[in-house]
Amino acid sequence: MTAHARRRTQAAATLAAAALLVALPTSGQVDLGTEEQRAGGKIVYDKYCGQCHGDTGDGNGYATPRVQPKPRDFTTGTYKFRTTPNGTLPTDDDLRRIIEIGAPYTSMPGWPNLTSAEVQNVIYYIKSFSSAFENPDRYAEPIDIPRPLESTEESIARGRVVYEEQGCAACHGEVGRGDGPSAPTLVNDKGDPIKVADLTQRWTYRGGPTKEDIYRTFSTGLNGTPMPSYADSLEVEDRQHLVNYVHSLGDADDPNYGTLITAVYSEEPIDLQDGETLDALFESAPMTRFPLVGQITEPGRNFFPSVTSIEAQAIYNRDEIAFRVRWHDLRADTSGRNNPSLEVPMWDEDNGIGGDAADDSGDSDDFFGDFGGEEAPPEDDFFGDSGDDFFGDGGDDFFGTADAGAGGAEFSDAVALQFPASLAPEETPELKPYFLYGDAQNPVDLWFVNLTYGVADTFRSRGSDSIEATEADIVEAVTSYDQGAWTVTYKRRRSSRAGVSFAEEQYTPVAFSVWDGFNRERGNKRALSSWFYVYTEPSVEQAVAGPVLRAALIVLVVELLVVFLVRRRARQQAADEETAAASLTATEAPAV
Amino acid sequence: MWGLNLPVVLVLAAIGGLLVWRRAHTLAWLLYSLVGLWAFFKFGFVVPIPQSVATIYLAITVLALVAYASSGRERLAETVQPIKRLILEPRHRLALAGLLVALPGLAAYNAYADLTMPLEAPGFGREIHPPPPNELTVHDETIDMATAENPYLHYKHDDPELYGKHVENGRRVYYENCFWCHGDGMGGDGMFAHGLNPVPSNFNDVGTLPALQSSFVHWRIAKGGPGMPAGGTPWDSAMPAWEKFLTTEEMWDVNLFIYDFNGYEPRALGQH
Numbered sequence: 009m010t011a012h013a014r015r016r017t018q019a020a021a022t023l024a025a026a027a028l029l030v031a032l033p034t035s036g037q038v039d040l041g042t043e044e045q046r047a048g049g050k051i052v053y054d055k056y057c058g059q060c061h062g063d064t065g066d067g068n069g070y071a072t073p074r075v076q077p078k079p080r081d082f083t084t085g086t087y088k089f090r091t092t093p094n095g096t097l098p099t100d101d102d103l104r105r106i107i108e109i110g111a112p113y114t115s116m117p118g119w120p121n122l123t124s125a126e127v128q129n130v131i132y133y134i135k136s137f138s139s140a141f142e143n144p145d146r147y148a149e150p151i152d153i154p155r156p157l158e159s160t161e162e163s164i165a166r167g168r169v170v171y172e173e174q175g176c177a178a179c180h181g182e183v184g185r186g187d188g189p190s191a192p193t194l195v196n197d198k199g200d201p202i203k204v205a206d207l208t209q210r211w212t213y214r215g216g217p218t219k220e221d222i223y224r225t226f227s228t229g230l231n232g233t234p235m236p237s238y239a240d241s242l243e244v245e246d247r248q249h250l251v252n253y254v255h256s257l258g259d260a261d262d263p264n265y266g267t268l269i270t271a272v273y274s275e276e277p278i279d280l281q282d283g284e285t286l287d288a289l290f291e292s293a294p295m296t297r298f299p300l301v302g303q304i305t306e307p308g309r310n311f312f313p314s315v316t317s318i319e320a321q322a323i324y325n326r327d328e329i330a331f332r333v334r335w336h337d338l339r340a341d342t343s344g345r346n347n348p349s350l351e352v353p354m355w356d357e358d359n360g361i362g363g364d365a366a367d368d369s370g371d372s373d374d375f376f377g378d379f380g381g382e383e384a385p386p387e388d389d390f391f392g393d394s395g396d397d398f399f400g401d402g403g404d405d406f407f408g409t410a411d412a413g414a415g416g417a418e419f420s421d422a423v424a425l426q427f428p429a430s431l432a433p434e435e436t437p438e439l440k441p442y443f444l445y446g447d448a449q450n451p452v453d454l455w456f457v458n459l460t461y462g463v464a465d466t467f468r469s470r471g472s473d474s475i476e477a478t479e480a481d482i483v484e485a486v487t488s489y490d491q492g493a494w495t496v497t498y499k500r501r502r503s504s505r506a507g508v509s510f511a512e513e514q515y516t517p518v519a520f521s522v523w524d525g526f527n528r529e530r531g532n533k534r535a536l537s538s539w540f541y542v543y544t545e546p547s548v549e550q551a552v553a554g555p556v557l558r559a560a561l562i563v564l565v566v567e568l569l570v571v572f573l574v575r576r577r578a579r580q581q582a583a584d585e586e587t588a589a590a591s592l593t594a595t596e597a598p599a600v
Numbered sequence: 601m602w603g604l605n606l607p608v609v610l611v612l613a614a615i616g617g618l619l620v621w622r623r624a625h626t627l628a629w630l631l632y633s634l635v636g637l638w639a640f641f642k643f644g645f646v647v648p649i650p651q652s653v654a655t656i657y658l659a660i661t662v663l664a665l666v667a668y669a670s671s672g673r674e675r676l677a678e679t680v681q682p683i684k685r686l687i688l689e690p691r692h693r694l695a696l697a698g699l700l701v702a703l704p705g706l707a708a709y710n711a712y713a714d715l716t717m718p719l720e721a722p723g724f725g726r727e728i729h730p731p732p733p734n735e736l737t738v739h740d741e742t743i744d745m746a747t748a749e750n751p752y753l754h755y756k757h758d759d760p761e762l763y764g765k766h767v768e769n770g771r772r773v774y775y776e777n778c779f780w781c782h783g784d785g786m787g788g789d790g791m792f793a794h795g796l797n798p799v800p801s802n803f804n805d806v807g808t809l810p811a812l813q814s815s816f817v818h819w820r821i822a823k824g825g826p827g828m829p830a831g832g833t834p835w836d837s838a839m840p841a842w843e844k845f846l847t848t849e850e851m852w853d854v855n856l857f858i859y860d861f862n863g864y865e866p867r868a869l870g871q872h
Contacts (some may be wrong), residue, residue: 055861056785059771070775070776071779115779117789117791268720305839305840306840438724438726442826555715556712559707559708560705567699571687575688578688
């Protein structure tokens with residue numbers, strides 16, 4: 009029997025079983041649709057869903073090994089995003105919501121192309137994968153979601169107290185950056201690693217960014233994950249205050265990604281060691297957020313990078329330019345090794361993270377277990393025993409040792425700025441080096457900081473297989489890790505003999521790479537950006553009044569000239585006509 | 601729809617309709633064309649097009665309008681007639697004075713907006729479908745780009761079961777490799793698409809797959825971004841050269857799959 013035929017038989021069996029059940033007496037909520045509807049759903053499912061969720065609904069499609077979080081396994085009847093109480097089944101509307109809008113920053117997209125009927129059919133089909141939907145006892149009414157309270161200072165302050173009392177920080181971190189001590193250890197009931205929500209980046213919330221979404225999430229919990237429901241432990245009002253606190257941790261629903269860093273001029277010297285003055289200087293420079301995605305073009309394919317965006321700003325004075333970048337990382341991996349050319353396999357079959365945890369969660373029957381009550385104790389050995397080989401030239405044995413698991417730090421966090429080694433010639437301003445580490449004709453310079461050491465190393469790269477350390481350019485760097493946020497500040501002289509110079513009013517291409525050691529990112533396995541630009545703003549503020557007046561005057565002069573010419577011509581014509589008429593009269597006169 | 605800001609487009613269309621209905625003067629049409637196009641570029645798209653591109657289009661439009669207005673002595677006379685009357689007739693004196701003040705004001709505002717405008721990264725045009733080479737060598741096998749077709753396409757009619765197997769293998773290849781950028785539904789909107797520039801190709805688009813021969817698609821798959829001529833800005837493209845990772849058969853299979861999924865046929869030989 010071919011796989012295809014087998015699937016068909018299985019699906020037919022499922023359908024038949026489901027059809028039988030429809031005939032049984034049902035409570036008000038059990039609605040499994042008609043056979044026809046489920047058959048219609050199967051057609052949609054097989055085309056759009058099976059590649060990830062598996063043709064048999066077990067969450068095991070072609071893409072599954074390469075995505076994180078893993079596609080839902082529909083055979084378990086466990087669903088994260090629901091309006092119903094913890095442990096119960098979702099409503100059809102809950103399923104519809106995710107199908108229509110998707111879950112941001114996961115491999116689940118929205119499907120706006122499907123008609124409402126198609127979505128309903130596919131919901132019936134999805135429900136047929138789990139017998140849970142046949143059991144009336146597993147259903148419950150959706151919870152009430154009250155209107156959000158106004159975000160007053162008092163409400164937010166009360167929410168903060170609740171946040172502390174309930175131990176939210178254990179996973180989500182002291183200021184909500186997803187960096188709590190437990191964060192690296194979390195797995196779902198299938199043993200797959202769970203990334204804690206970064207509460208400061210609302211646009212990445214899987215369940216949605218609104219206050220109602222937030223209220224729903226901690227009133228119903230995310231079934232099958234360590235995120236519990238607080239419906240029993242918190243009064244409605246306290247939950248509303250908590251909503252306001254969580255909401256206050258981020259400043260936007262959208263990431264507002266930009267394309268340009270504007271480097272601001274300052275008279276002041278730039279001293280990396282004088283943190284306070286440096287912070288004050290950067291205060292004047294606008295901050296731009298850039299999207300990062302996994303490097304999946306070349307070997308070392310990084311299908312689920314940890315870091316999805318980076319913020320950057322720049323200042324400069326007469327001689328020097330400084331860049332500051334900031335990103336969130338669930339823990340500081342500062343004991344391993346890393347560099348841009350570290351050897352990597354095509355892709356990590358077993359990504360390593362959550363490896364230990366996966367072992368001891370073999371029996372995943374307990375989907376509704378109380379994850380939230382007792383947090384797994386945080387690993388206190390983050391910087392464990394992997395620090396022996398900092399300078400080794402290893403890199404062949406990525407899969408061998410067990411210490412690559414949740415507690416290990418075989419690879420360190422790192423970051424790099426990438427600039428073209430030289431600016432594009434004037435005739436071809438669009439020409440840039442290949443954004444993946446440059447190419448043979450057009451090399452790039454990498455300002456690389458391995459956060460184990462916190463100093464900048466420079467590399468000249470002509471493609472991922474041709475990266476050489478350089479010393480021509482002296483780049484300084486200082487680094488800090490604070491509550492889940494890395495900040496790296498670079499400084500270099502503006503003019504350089506070996507690399508690109510930063511002249512005033514110049515647009516210089518720039519790209520970013522970030523490595524999260526926890527996610528076993530190293531070498532070409534990294535999060536990266538496309539090319540963006542740095543613009544070195546003129547040091548002297550441009551006068552506005554002059555050009556504005558000039559523009560108005562020029563237009564006025566042209567206008568007056570046109571009016572004058574038209575009128576003169578009209579006068580001339582009139583005069584000519586008069587003369588003509590007069591001469592006509594004169595010539596005609598004798599004839600009369 | 602098509603990335604358009606519908607209300608704006610509808611308002612512009614309505615104004616055009618009004619001009620038709622009132623049998624508007626040539627000058628009104630010229631002004632409508634210019635201002636309407638400007639408004640369309642500025643507000644008509646959900647994701648605004650780069651100003652540099654809009655400026656080029658507007659400049660071309662101005663040239664075209666001037667050429668139209670001056671294409672005949674009579675048309676020219678007719679076009680400038682209202683302007684002349686405005687300048688010459690005493691009863692329009694107030695309107696003329698107003699215009700004399702308003703236009704420099706507009707110019708001043710424009711200059712001010714220009715100077716205080718938030719900066720944009722420079723934008724450059726690129727060829728969406730750069731010209732392919734005459735011959736393509738993939739894994740030591742050379743094909744003629746003009747005549748080569750997907751070797752498995754004919755199974756669609758000759759051997760549907762075998763065709764299905766190739767499509768299914770293409771499905772595997774696609775969802776193991778492609779959907780991060782090109783999207784689950786192939787709308788060019790995968791989970792990494794927002795971080796890439798140029799954005800990944802949209803295979804739902806009727807202007808993409810049906811307009812291309814399968815050999816062109818094979819070329820793009822096999823050689824990827826690095827294999828593009830300079831006009832396609834190969835340095836920005838995240839498209840891998842898949843010949844390094846996939847067998848020739850896998851590449852033809854995924855080629856077959858993306859056509860099949862969208863219900864399109866490759867552009868046939870010699871079809872334009």
